[in-house]
Amino acid sequence: MKRLYLLRHAKAGWAMPGIRDFDRPLDEVGRADAEATGMAMAAAGYVPDLTLCSNALRARETLEGIAGNADIGRVLFFDQLYTEDATGYLALIREHGSFGSLLVIGHNPMMEDLAMAVAGDGEQEARDALASGFPTSGLAVVRFDDGLDEATTGTGYLEAFLTPAAG
Incomplete structure:
Protein backbone atom coordinates (compact mmCIF):
# COMPACT_ATOMS: atom_id res chain seq x y z
CA MET A 1 0.00 0.00 0.00
CA LYS A 2 1.36 3.40 -1.02
CA ARG A 3 0.18 6.85 -0.06
CA LEU A 4 0.05 10.02 -2.07
CA TYR A 5 0.02 13.16 0.06
CA LEU A 6 -1.28 16.14 -1.90
CA LEU A 7 -0.54 19.42 -0.11
CA ARG A 8 -1.62 22.81 -1.34
CA HIS A 9 0.95 25.45 -0.37
CA ALA A 10 0.19 27.55 2.70
CA LYS A 11 -1.40 31.00 2.56
CA ALA A 12 0.72 33.57 0.75
CA GLY A 13 0.58 37.33 0.74
CA TRP A 14 -0.55 39.24 -2.29
CA ALA A 15 2.07 40.11 -4.89
CA MET A 16 3.59 43.53 -4.33
CA PRO A 17 4.39 45.77 -7.29
CA GLY A 18 7.41 44.42 -9.12
CA ILE A 19 7.14 40.93 -7.57
CA ARG A 20 6.11 38.03 -9.77
CA ASP A 21 3.37 35.64 -8.61
CA PHE A 22 6.05 32.92 -8.55
CA ASP A 23 7.95 34.88 -5.88
CA ARG A 24 5.11 35.54 -3.42
CA PRO A 25 6.14 34.58 0.14
CA LEU A 26 3.95 33.06 2.83
CA ASP A 27 2.22 35.44 5.19
CA GLU A 28 2.14 34.96 8.99
CA VAL A 29 -0.96 32.76 8.84
CA GLY A 30 0.65 30.66 6.12
CA ARG A 31 3.80 30.08 8.16
CA ALA A 32 1.78 29.00 11.19
CA ASP A 33 -0.47 26.76 9.07
CA ALA A 34 2.53 25.07 7.40
CA PRO A 48 6.61 10.27 2.57
CA ASP A 49 9.62 8.57 1.04
CA LEU A 50 10.02 11.45 -1.41
CA THR A 51 8.70 15.01 -1.61
CA LEU A 52 8.06 16.71 -4.95
CA CYS A 53 7.82 20.46 -4.41
CA SER A 54 6.99 23.37 -6.68
CA ASN A 55 9.84 25.82 -7.11
CA ALA A 56 7.52 28.76 -6.34
CA LEU A 57 8.62 30.59 -3.19
CA ARG A 58 5.36 29.97 -1.29
CA ALA A 59 5.65 26.19 -1.91
CA ARG A 60 9.31 26.12 -0.82
CA GLU A 61 8.45 28.06 2.34
CA THR A 62 5.58 25.65 3.01
CA LEU A 63 8.07 22.81 2.72
CA GLU A 64 10.29 24.50 5.31
CA GLY A 65 7.38 24.76 7.76
CA ILE A 66 6.46 21.10 7.23
CA ALA A 67 10.07 19.90 7.44
CA GLY A 68 10.57 21.65 10.76
CA ASN A 69 7.88 19.40 12.25
CA ALA A 70 7.71 16.19 10.21
CA ASP A 71 9.84 13.77 8.22
CA ILE A 72 9.59 14.62 4.51
CA GLY A 73 12.06 12.17 2.99
CA ARG A 74 14.22 13.20 0.07
CA VAL A 75 13.13 16.40 -1.73
CA LEU A 76 13.08 17.26 -5.44
CA PHE A 77 11.97 20.64 -6.83
CA PHE A 78 10.07 21.11 -10.10
CA ASP A 79 8.96 24.15 -12.07
CA GLN A 80 6.30 21.89 -13.63
CA LEU A 81 4.40 21.90 -10.32
CA TYR A 82 3.84 25.62 -10.91
CA THR A 83 3.03 25.43 -14.61
CA GLU A 84 1.34 22.07 -15.27
CA ASP A 85 -2.28 21.02 -14.87
CA ALA A 86 -3.52 17.99 -12.88
CA THR A 87 -2.61 15.67 -15.77
CA GLY A 88 0.96 16.98 -15.65
CA TYR A 89 1.03 16.49 -11.88
CA LEU A 90 -0.08 12.87 -12.30
CA ALA A 91 2.61 12.25 -14.93
CA LEU A 92 5.28 13.57 -12.53
CA ILE A 93 3.88 11.39 -9.73
CA ARG A 94 3.95 8.31 -11.94
CA LEU A 102 5.07 10.73 -2.18
CA LEU A 103 4.30 14.17 -0.79
CA VAL A 104 3.49 16.69 -3.53
CA ILE A 105 3.49 20.38 -2.59
CA GLY A 106 1.81 22.42 -5.28
CA HIS A 107 -0.98 24.77 -6.25
CA ASN A 108 -4.68 24.98 -6.89
CA PRO A 109 -6.68 24.24 -8.94
CA MET A 110 -4.31 21.38 -9.79
CA MET A 111 -4.32 19.88 -6.28
CA GLU A 112 -8.09 19.84 -6.02
CA ASP A 113 -8.53 18.53 -9.56
CA LEU A 114 -5.98 15.77 -9.00
CA ALA A 115 -7.34 14.72 -5.61
CA GLY A 120 -12.30 6.79 -6.71
CA ASP A 121 -13.63 6.11 -3.23
CA GLY A 122 -12.86 7.21 0.30
CA GLU A 123 -13.88 7.99 3.83
CA GLN A 124 -17.15 9.93 3.73
CA GLU A 125 -15.92 12.66 6.10
CA ALA A 126 -12.81 13.19 3.95
CA ARG A 127 -14.86 13.23 0.74
CA ASP A 128 -17.27 15.79 2.21
CA ALA A 129 -14.38 18.01 3.35
CA LEU A 130 -12.69 17.83 -0.07
CA ALA A 131 -15.98 18.59 -1.82
CA SER A 132 -16.04 21.89 0.11
CA GLY A 133 -12.82 22.99 -1.60
CA PHE A 134 -9.06 22.61 -1.18
CA PRO A 135 -7.86 25.41 1.13
CA THR A 136 -4.28 26.54 1.52
CA SER A 137 -2.36 24.05 3.71
CA GLY A 138 -5.01 21.43 2.89
CA LEU A 139 -3.63 17.88 2.76
CA ALA A 140 -5.35 15.06 0.90
CA VAL A 141 -4.11 11.57 1.81
CA VAL A 142 -4.85 9.09 -0.98
CA ARG A 143 -4.01 5.41 -0.55
CA PHE A 144 -3.21 3.14 -3.50
CA ASP A 145 -2.99 -0.66 -3.47
CA ASP A 146 -0.40 -0.62 -6.25
CA GLY A 147 2.67 1.57 -6.66
CA LEU A 148 2.25 5.23 -7.47
CA ASP A 149 4.07 4.63 -10.74
CA GLU A 150 0.81 2.95 -11.83
CA ALA A 151 -1.59 5.52 -10.35
CA THR A 152 -4.51 6.43 -12.59
CA THR A 153 -7.76 8.27 -12.15
CA GLY A 154 -10.26 6.60 -9.88
CA THR A 155 -7.86 4.00 -8.43
CA GLY A 156 -7.08 5.68 -5.12
CA TYR A 157 -8.89 5.76 -1.80
CA LEU A 158 -9.22 9.13 -0.03
CA GLU A 159 -8.12 8.18 3.46
CA ALA A 160 -8.09 11.66 5.03
CA PHE A 161 -8.36 15.33 4.23
CA LEU A 162 -6.70 17.63 6.73
CA THR A 163 -7.16 21.38 6.83
CA PRO A 164 -5.68 23.99 9.17
CA ALA A 165 -9.11 24.78 10.58
CA ALA A 166 -9.81 21.09 11.31
CA GLY A 167 -6.42 20.56 12.95
Missing part, protein backbone atom coordinates in the same frame (compact mmCIF):
# COMPACT_ATOMS: atom_id res chain seq x y z
CA GLU A 35 4.00 24.28 10.80
CA ALA A 36 0.64 23.00 12.08
CA THR A 37 0.26 20.77 9.02
CA GLY A 38 3.73 19.34 9.65
CA MET A 39 2.75 18.59 13.25
CA ALA A 40 -0.49 16.95 12.10
CA MET A 41 1.43 14.81 9.59
CA ALA A 42 3.85 13.67 12.29
CA ALA A 43 1.02 12.91 14.73
CA ALA A 44 -0.79 10.82 12.10
CA GLY A 45 2.39 8.96 11.11
CA TYR A 46 2.30 10.32 7.56
CA VAL A 47 5.86 9.93 6.29
CA GLU A 95 7.51 9.15 -13.02
CA HIS A 96 8.67 9.15 -9.38
CA GLY A 97 6.18 6.62 -7.99
CA SER A 98 8.70 3.81 -7.71
CA PHE A 99 10.23 5.64 -4.71
CA GLY A 100 7.20 4.71 -2.58
CA SER A 101 4.88 7.16 -0.88
CA MET A 116 -10.87 14.48 -7.02
CA ALA A 117 -9.64 12.57 -10.07
CA VAL A 118 -7.49 9.92 -8.39
CA ALA A 119 -9.73 9.23 -5.39
